[in-house]
Structures are given as C-alpha cells and as structure tokens.
Amino acid sequence: MKATGDGILEKSVFYFHTASSFAQSLLFYLDSAGHFYCDTRYYVHRDSHQSFLLFYVHTGKCMARYEGRTYTIEPGKALLLDCHRPHEYRAVEPSEIYWIHFNGNESRGLFEEIFSRYGAVVAPRNTGLFLSRILPILSGFQNRTPVPEPNVSCRIHCLLADLLTASCEGPGGAGRTxxxxxxxxxxxxxxxxxxxxxxxxxxxxxxxxxxxxxxxxxxxxxxxxxxxxxxxxxxxxxxxxxxxxxxxxxxxxxxxxxxxxxxxxxxxxxxxxxxxxxxx
Known part of the structure; x- marks a missing residue:
C-alpha cells in the first residue's frame, strides 16, 4: 500500500503481515516491511514497539539515537534496533530506505550478538546480496504473491547472518583485515x-x-x-x-x-x- 506521512514521498510503500501460529512458534517472521523515499522531515521516535527493526539505507543519509549513542547510517549500511527499547531515527538528507520489522526464533539472541560486536550500525560485506534478500519480500506483497513464511524466515536469517559476519573494514574494502x-x-x-x-x-x-x-x-x-x-x-x-x-x-x-x-x-x-x- 502507498505510504503517507511527514517526509515520506511519492512511490513509498509499506505492508503489514500477521504471522501464522506456526511461524510465531518456530520461525523468524515478518511484522511489516517498506520501501521509503524520504526527505529531511522524516522522523520516527518510539518509546517501545514490539519488534526488531532492520533498516537499510540505499541512498542518502540517516541518523539514529539508541542506548545513549548517536549513529550515522550512510548508503550501504544497515541499522539494527531492538524496538522494545526507546529509539529514534531520521533522514538528514533525501534518502531511499528499505526496512523490515521482524520477530521470532532467535531474534533477540542474534540481535544482542550483532550489537555487542558492531553496535547498531553495520556494513554488510556484499551490499548487492544483502539488498537482494529484502527485495523479493517487498515484491511479493506488491504482486499479491507473498513469499511463503519459511522462505521469509530463511531470508531474515540470512540478513542477520550477513550482519553477524560483516567485515570491520566496511563495504567495498579491498584489503584483508x-x-x-x-x-x-x-x-x-x-x-x-x-x-x-x-x-x-x-x-x-x-x-x-x-x-x-x-x-x-x-x-x-x-x-x-x-x-x-x-x-x-x-x-x-x-x-x-x-x-x-x-x-x-x-x-x-x-x-x-x-x-x-x-x-x-x-x-x-x-x-x-x-x-x-x-x-x-
């Protein structure tokens, strides 16, 4: 569906999903997902939201505030938040972003491991591969042929694994660490x-x-x-x-x-x- 709101521009879309009891019991599962084009009016502040957020900046620049720290999210980087805790984020330049709210399986354990290694912002090793894991989820909603829940779970798991094994040198680094x-x-x-x-x-x-x-x-x-x-x-x-x-x-x-x-x-x-x- 088309997304509206302060700072959310034309062509922006987002979708909701209510997971089956099977998915909620055994899988990573999606709560919502979106593809936004934003200007600098885009700003989100929450005290709590019952999910984890993966937020990928394709173009532009965003900033986030979480656990007392301020983060800059540049193109090719991902923001990972535990939204059960207070958080905020905004676009500081016109930006194109992809995001998913997810839950289930070992979401908390993987979040805590990634956050302990890198903080809330991580640069995936292969940005093209990372984005390719998100796009079919959105296109499935758009085409009214949703990706099956086990496949969505696999994609979320792969996205978290990509972050867990992120290179400290960031995207596009040529040398070995x-x-x-x-x-x-x-x-x-x-x-x-x-x-x-x-x-x-x-x-x-x-x-x-x-x-x-x-x-x-x-x-x-x-x-x-x-x-x-x-x-x-x-x-x-x-x-x-x-x-x-x-x-x-x-x-x-x-x-x-x-x-x-x-x-x-x-x-x-x-x-x-x-x-x-x-x-x-």
Missing part, C-alpha cells in the same frame, strides 16, 4: 606454538587490542579459534589416516595426549576413538 590475516596464518601453522602474543605481533597489535578485535569479528577468542582449527585437523587425520591417537595429538598441534583427548571430547561429545569409528 588483521583478523583475516591471522586466521589464515593459524590455519597454515596450527602445529606451532601459537601464543596470543605471537599472533598479535604478526599484525603489530597489542594482545589486548588484537584479542578484542578477533572476538568482535569472529565470535571466537584467538585461543578458541586455534583449538577449533586443531580439532578440525585431528578429525581429518582420524578419518583419513591410520595414525595412533598419540601421533595425531602432536600432528594436530597439541602437546599432551591427555589434553588432546579431553579437549576433543569437550568439543565433540566423543572420544577420538569413538569419532574415528563413527560412520558418516
């Missing part, structure tokens, strides 16, 4: 002694700063990531070679068979021998 550089180094040198100090020194960062950056970008601490790479290497050796558990311990970068076995079981709920005997 320090974290990407060290991840590649760990994957190639997992057998070596990989202390936090040594890894941080590779990218000329302090251990504290590097550890914080690594956790923000990957969700792992550097130590957790090293263990993950070593466990994955051990899995491959267990399934593709006849090496003993002791030999695999050292080949995968562990320094103690007891530590390897306990770590492997903690991560996989199986002993190395039980994993080796499991049929996939």
């Amino acid at each position: 320090p974290v990407q550089t060290t991840m590649e180094y760990i994957e190639e040198n997992y057998k070596e002694d990989l202390s936090l100090e040594r890894i941080a020194a590779l990218v000329s960062l302090s251990p504290y700063h590097f550890s914080r950056m690594f956790k923000q970008e990957t969700g792992f601490s550097p130590h957790e990531y090293v263990l993950t790479v070593r466990i994955d290497a051990a899995k491959t050796l267990l399934k593709t070679t006849g090496l003993s558990i002791k030999e695999i311990t050292y080949a995968a970068g562990f320094h103690s068979e007891a530590h390897f076995v306990s770590t492997f079981k903690k991560r996989t709920q199986l002993t190395p021998t039980a994993f080796r005997n499991t049929v996939f």
Whole structure:
C-alpha cells in the first residue's frame, strides 16, 4: 500500500503481515516491511514497539539515537534496533530506505550478538546480496504473491547472518583485515606454538587490542579459534589416516595426549576413538 506521512514521498510503500501460529512458534517472521523515499522531515521516535527493526539505507543519509549513542547510517549500511527499547531515527538528507520489522526464533539472541560486536550500525560485506534478500519480500506483497513464511524466515536469517559476519573494514574494502590475516596464518601453522602474543605481533597489535578485535569479528577468542582449527585437523587425520591417537595429538598441534583427548571430547561429545569409528 502507498505510504503517507511527514517526509515520506511519492512511490513509498509499506505492508503489514500477521504471522501464522506456526511461524510465531518456530520461525523468524515478518511484522511489516517498506520501501521509503524520504526527505529531511522524516522522523520516527518510539518509546517501545514490539519488534526488531532492520533498516537499510540505499541512498542518502540517516541518523539514529539508541542506548545513549548517536549513529550515522550512510548508503550501504544497515541499522539494527531492538524496538522494545526507546529509539529514534531520521533522514538528514533525501534518502531511499528499505526496512523490515521482524520477530521470532532467535531474534533477540542474534540481535544482542550483532550489537555487542558492531553496535547498531553495520556494513554488510556484499551490499548487492544483502539488498537482494529484502527485495523479493517487498515484491511479493506488491504482486499479491507473498513469499511463503519459511522462505521469509530463511531470508531474515540470512540478513542477520550477513550482519553477524560483516567485515570491520566496511563495504567495498579491498584489503584483508588483521583478523583475516591471522586466521589464515593459524590455519597454515596450527602445529606451532601459537601464543596470543605471537599472533598479535604478526599484525603489530597489542594482545589486548588484537584479542578484542578477533572476538568482535569472529565470535571466537584467538585461543578458541586455534583449538577449533586443531580439532578440525585431528578429525581429518582420524578419518583419513591410520595414525595412533598419540601421533595425531602432536600432528594436530597439541602437546599432551591427555589434553588432546579431553579437549576433543569437550568439543565433540566423543572420544577420538569413538569419532574415528563413527560412520558418516
């Protein structure tokens, strides 16, 4: 339907959706969605709204106020808000925006993880792909052929995953981040002694700063990531070679068979021998 209101211009549309009980129980689901063309009169302030908001700026510039901070949302960036809390946003230039209000599934958990890493504004790695996940939802409403709820759920999940794995260098960045550089180094040198100090020194960062950056970008601490790479290497050796558990311990970068076995079981709920005997 056509959208009207202060600052909302011609061609703007928005749609409501009442989710089925099935979707509300098991899926991410849509409450409403829109495609707005705005001028600088466009302004929204709410004390509370029972949803989460994903707001993508295609052209122009917007600003938001949330949790005591002010954010600028430029083209190619997304604003993600928990609208149960007070929030406001506005267009500070003539802008074209796409937005969805959603709920369900692990909406709160994913919101909190994304917000803890990046704050309320995130730059997706691939803006074209990000936008392509939103457009079919809107075109389905426009053409009166709504996208099935499981497919909408999948699209919302993918949008949140895009934000969760957003690059710290922002859209269109050509170079690798320090974290990407060290991840590649760990994957190639997992057998070596990989202390936090040594890894941080590779990218000329302090251990504290590097550890914080690594956790923000990957969700792992550097130590957790090293263990993950070593466990994955051990899995491959267990399934593709006849090496003993002791030999695999050292080949995968562990320094103690007891530590390897306990770590492997903690991560996989199986002993190395039980994993080796499991049929996939």
